[in-house]
Amino acid sequence: MISPHDKSAAVADTLTGGPRRRRVRNGASRGVPLPLLVPALAGLAFLLLPLIALLVRAPWSSLPEQLTSAEVWQALRLSLVCATAATALSLVVGVPLAWLLARTDFPGRGLVRALVTLPLVLPPVVGGVALLLALGRNGVVGQWLDSWFGITLPFTTAGVIVAETFVAMPFLVISVEGTLRAADPRYEEAATTLGASRFTAFRRITLPLIMPGIAAGSVLAWARALGEFGATITFAGNFPGRTQTMPLAVYLALQNDPAAAIALSLVLLAVSIAVLAGLRDRWMTAS
């Protein structure tokens, strides 16, 4: 059975170039068994075909016009801002949480870890409903936020960020926790014997050492936040300019203006490819 941790670690490995594999040059041509080759090619085709279809059916002639519309830029800007803010929020609380899970031993740590990873497998819509019940105007915590501080989260841009953080942060936590576990904790001990408090040791020694893991986790979280749909539409709604992110705009456009939906999808595809390419260049050569 594959745990969510293994899964996301594997994703992180793929993104960062992962554990270096020796490239087998003459392995492919020499006797790949058909029962493996055929399904493998089918799988590859299955993954590529939709992307190709997107390119084939793209309204290339009207594309410039589609992409320069104010709504597209509005949605794209909102998406980028919210995904980035969600990633930043995840970093601020997620990295310490990962440290807690990796470096300390407290009763129920296994359970906490399982709960942290729950949003990875939870249907995002359910996450959105849960967020409404917690932070909604009449939610468990939300009613106090509203009456004490006048803060309302649902159906606001802040709500989008909250929803995206909820679904994206586990990716970061799991990725950073994995890197922390792989990092030698004795460096922290060495720092301690030199007079560093545990926090100083974390800040000046551990943090720089686990930076690749943090970066990979951030990208995973950012990409997850950028594509977030279910929790966002449930918790934050679909108001253009305020809570309508790209995925929501794509879905809406598909109903009345399919060409616009394709154009928007192409933009998201381009952003994803750019991220992937940027990552490969940076971490495959740097490490």
Next chain:
Amino acid sequence: MTEASPPRLDTVAAGDAGLDARLVVERGPFRLDVTLAVAPGDVVALLGPNGAGKTTALRALAGLTPLTGGHLRLDGTSLDRTPPESRPVGVVFQDYLLFPHLSALDNVAFGPRCRGATKAEARAQAAEWLDRMDLADHASAKPRRLSGGQAQRVALARALATGPRLLLLDEPLAALDARTRLEVRAQLRRHLAGFEAVAVLVTHDPLDAMVLADRLVVIEHGRIVQEGTPADIARHPRTDYIAQLVGLNLYRGLADGHTVRLDKGPDITTTELLSGPAFVAFPPSAVTLYRERPAGSSARNLWRCEVAGLETHGDQIRADLTGELPLAADVTTVAAAELDLHTGAAVWATVKATQTHAYPA
């Protein structure tokens, strides 16, 4: 110390200065219980086989492993409850643990910086230490670009830069290859000789221990089995482990005059006059082997043995013998050939009484 010499300061303050510790650490079935008293300027080596508890003792001194009992005083101050970051202790770790993302200079400056120096002060101090270690040229190098010997010196400089009153070294030479080891051992000896506070090092290598330390503390199974000067321990081993380290055959028995009756095995005739429990030791080179029982031999120590194994040992052949008295014997290659030694061969082994050494157990 001779009576004529004037009292040294550290001797006068012997009650306070230096290390006074009883380290008790219990972890599952393992129990470490070691008492250490070390005067300033002295280097003590904890010597023992793997798993004996040496590293645990070192970690307890550094505060990285909590004591479950005993006490720890350094220069008269109790450190029992002092967290590791507040102890005046420097540690050189086994594989050095130089911070890989910091330059040699910043590695050394890390300690002073944590202890309150400004960035500029810390770097100036670090540069001075690197200079003292002949590493001024490598100040900006990252640890992965340093050789083993250089990394070892950076680690030592890093540990010393905080001005510790207790320097701990965990297998300081284990990570080095044989050639660098020789050179680094000599350098380390020089630096330790110049260190005015307490130094405790952990090693499983008897040569490292004997070269670097003034006093050896041998630990087996979490307790001290013998302590003394290197020369004393080399001459009077008290356990099989130490005897093996220093390359002696060692037996325990009951002495009566010139004879020691072994607990398991024959009598051994010695030159010392003893009575009561005693050890007898003799080097493998003192053993003479014969294929036939030597006729008219005056040797009283004559035993019938069988060759259990042979291996080259320097320019000699070391024969591992079982039989009346299990022992190791060194013979020249020529002698081994003439005797036609092979595993399973029956031999007679003798040792002259004058070559043995008996001492009270």
